[in-house]
Amino acid sequence: MFTPLVALLAILPAFVNAQSPVWGQCGGQGWTGATTCASGSVCTVSNPYYSQCLPSTGNGGGGGGGGGTTTSSTVSQPGQPTSTSSSPTTSSTPAAGNPFAGHNIYLTPFYAAEVAAAAANISDATTKAKALSVAKIPTFTWFDTVSKVPDLGTYLADASAQGKSSGTPMIVQIVVYDLPDRDCAALASNGEFSIANNGQANYFNYIDQLVAQIKKFPDVRVIAVIEPDSLANLVTNLNVQKCSNAQTTYLACVTYALQQLNKLGNVYSYLDAGHAGWLGWPANLTPAAQLFASLFKSAGSPNMVRGLATNVANYNALSASSPDPITQGNSNYDEIHYINALAPALQSSGFPAHFIVDQGRSGVQNIRQQWGDWCNVKGSGFGTRPTTNTGSSLIDSIVWVKPGGECDGTSNSSSPRYDSHCGLSDADQPAPEAGTWFQEFFVTLVTKANPPL
Numbered sequence: 001m002f003t004p005l006v007a008l009l010a011i012l013p014a015f016v017n018a019q020s021p022v023w024g025q026c027g028g029q030g031w032t033g034a035t036t037c038a039s040g041s042v043c044t045v046s047n048p049y050y051s052q053c054l055p056s057t058g059n060g061g062g063g064g065g066g067g068g069t070t071t072s073s074t075v076s077q078p079g080q081p082t083s084t085s086s087s088p089t090t091s092s093t094p095a096a097g098n099p100f101a102g103h104n105i106y107l108t109p110f111y112a113a114e115v116a117a118a119a120a121n122i123s124d125a126t127t128k129a130k131a132l133s134v135a136k137i138p139t140f141t142w143f144d145t146v147s148k149v150p151d152l153g154t155y156l157a158d159a160s161a162q163g164k165s166s167g168t169p170m171i172v173q174i175v176v177y178d179l180p181d182r183d184c185a186a187l188a189s190n191g192e193f194s195i196a197n198n199g200q201a202n203y204f205n206y207i208d209q210l211v212a213q214i215k216k217f218p219d220v221r222v223i224a225v226i227e228p229d230s231l232a233n234l235v236t237n238l239n240v241q242k243c244s245n246a247q248t249t250y251l252a253c254v255t256y257a258l259q260q261l262n263k264l265g266n267v268y269s270y271l272d273a274g275h276a277g278w279l280g281w282p283a284n285l286t287p288a289a290q291l292f293a294s295l296f297k298s299a300g301s302p303n304m305v306r307g308l309a310t311n312v313a314n315y316n317a318l319s320a321s322s323p324d325p326i327t328q329g330n331s332n333y334d335e336i337h338y339i340n341a342l343a344p345a346l347q348s349s350g351f352p353a354h355f356i357v358d359q360g361r362s363g364v365q366n367i368r369q370q371w372g373d374w375c376n377v378k379g380s381g382f383g384t385r386p387t388t389n390t391g392s393s394l395i396d397s398i399v400w401v402k403p404g405g406e407c408d409g410t411s412n413s414s415s416p417r418y419d420s421h422c423g424l425s426d427a428d429q430p431a432p433e434a435g436t437w438f439q440e441f442f443v444t445l446v447t448k449a450n451p452p453l
C-alpha cells in the first residue's frame with residue numbers, strides 16, 4: 001500500500017489546527033480538540049460524551065476514517081450510491097470518528113433462535129419474558145470455522161435490506177477467530193487449523209472468504225474484533241511452547257487479516273487486548289503497547305483499524321465500585337483503569353487506539369476465586385447493555401462480544417478439549433463443549449442481570 005503522503009501533509013495541518021474532519025470528533029465531555037467541522041459537515045451530538053462531524057448533505061462524501069482524507073467512503077445513506085475506493089488510503093493514525101455513531105446494530109438470527117429455544121424451556125413466566133428480551137440485544141457473531149463464513153453473507157444481505165427500509169445504515173458485528181494453533185495457552189477453544197498442517201495458508205483463505213462476503217455489501221458497516229487472546233498470549237505466554245511456536249504465524253496471520261479487511265473500506269477493526277487481569281498488570285502494559293503498536297505500524301498503519309477490544313468473553317467490570325478482592329495488588333482492577341493506563345503507552349508507541357469493552361457477562365462482580373478464572377463463572381449475570389454512552393472518550397462503545405449462554409468450555413474431564421479451569425469450583429457444571437448452548441448458565445445470566453432485564 002502506498003500513502004499519498006504529499007496530499008496528506010497538505011491536508012492534515014488545516015484540520016488539526018482549526019477543524020475536525022468529516023466523521024471526526026468535535027465535542028463531548030472531556031473533549032479538548034476542535035469543536036468546528038470541516039466544510040460540508042456539521043457537528044452533531046451523539047451523546048453527552050461524543051459529538052461527531054457528520055456530512056451536512058447526508059451523502060457519503062467524506063472519508064470514512066482516513067484521517068481527513070477523502071478518497072474512500074465507508075458510510076452510505078440507504079438509497080444513495082456508495083462511492084468505494086479501489087485504493088484505500090493509509091494514514092498514520094487509526095480511523096477517526098466513533099464507528100458506532102449514527103448506525104443501528106444488526107441482531108443475528110442465530111443467537112435470536114438460540115435465545116428463543118432457551119426461553120421456550122423456561123417455565124417461570126417472568127424469567128421467560130426476561131430471557132426473550134435478550135434476543136433484542138446485539139451480540140457479535142464468532143466466525144470460528146470456515147464453514148460458518150457463508151452465514152456472514154446472509155446476515156449482511158439482511159442488514160443491507162433493513163438499513164434501506166429504515167433509512168438508518170446498519171452495523172454487523174463479527175469476531176474473526178480461526179488462527180492456526182488457536183488458543184495456544186489453553187485447551188477449551190482449540191481451532192480447526194494447525195500450523196504444522198498448512199495452517200497459515202488455510203487462514204489466509206479463511207480471511208479471503210470473509211472479504212469476499214463483505215465486498216458484496218459496501219453499504220453495511222462491519223465491526224470486527226480480531227482474534228481474541230492471540231496477541232495477549234504473545235505478550236505473556238511465550239514460555240508455553242505452543243505459543244512460542246505460533247508467534248511468527250500469529251503475527252503474519254493477524255497482519256494479513258488487518259490488511260485485507262482494511263482494503264474493503266467498510267470494516268472497522270479492533271484487535272483483542274485481553275483484559276485488566278491479564279495485560280493490565282503494570283509490568284505487562286508497556287510490552288503490550290509495544291506489540292500492538294509495532295503490529296499496527298508494520299501492517300502499514302491500516303486506516304480502518306480503530307483500536308482495541310478488551311474483556312472479550314471475560315467477566316470484569318468496566319468500572320467497579322470497589323476492587324474485587326481477587327484483583328488485589330493491581331491498581332488496574334477494572335477495565336477503565338486498564339484502558340486509562342494502556343492508552344498513553346499506545347499513544348507514545350504510535351498507536352493512538354480507541355476501545356470497545358465487552359460487558360455481556362459482567363453484571364455480577366466478586367464471584368471468582370482467582371482473577372484468571374474464565375470458564376462459565378458460576379453466578380454471572382448479564383451486564384451493561386451495549387451503548388456508546390460509555391463515560392470515556394477513549395471508549396467507542398460498550399459491547400456484548402460473547403453471546404451469553406454459549407459455553408466457554410466443557411467440564412467433562414475426559415473430553416480432548418477439557419481445560420482444568422472449567423472444572424474449578426467457581427465454574428458452573430456440568431458444562432457442555434465450548435460454543436454450544438449452556439441452558440443452566442443462561443438462566444443464571446438472565447436472573448442475575450445487572451441492570452435487571
Ligand SMILES: *[C@@H]1O[C@H](CO)[C@@H](O)[C@H](O)[C@H]1NC(C)=O
Binds near residue numbers: 118
Ligand atoms: C429443553 O428441555 C428438554 C428437557 O429437559 C431438553 O431435552 C431440551 O434439550 C431442552 N432444550 C433446550 C434448548 O435447552
Ligand SMILES: *[C@@H]1O[C@H](CO)[C@@H](O)[C@H](O)[C@H]1NC(C)=O
Binds near residue numbers: 412414416
Ligand atoms: C465425556 O467425554 C468423553 C470423551 O469424549 C465421552 O465419551 C463421554 O460420553 C463424555 N461424558 C459426558 C457426561 O458427556
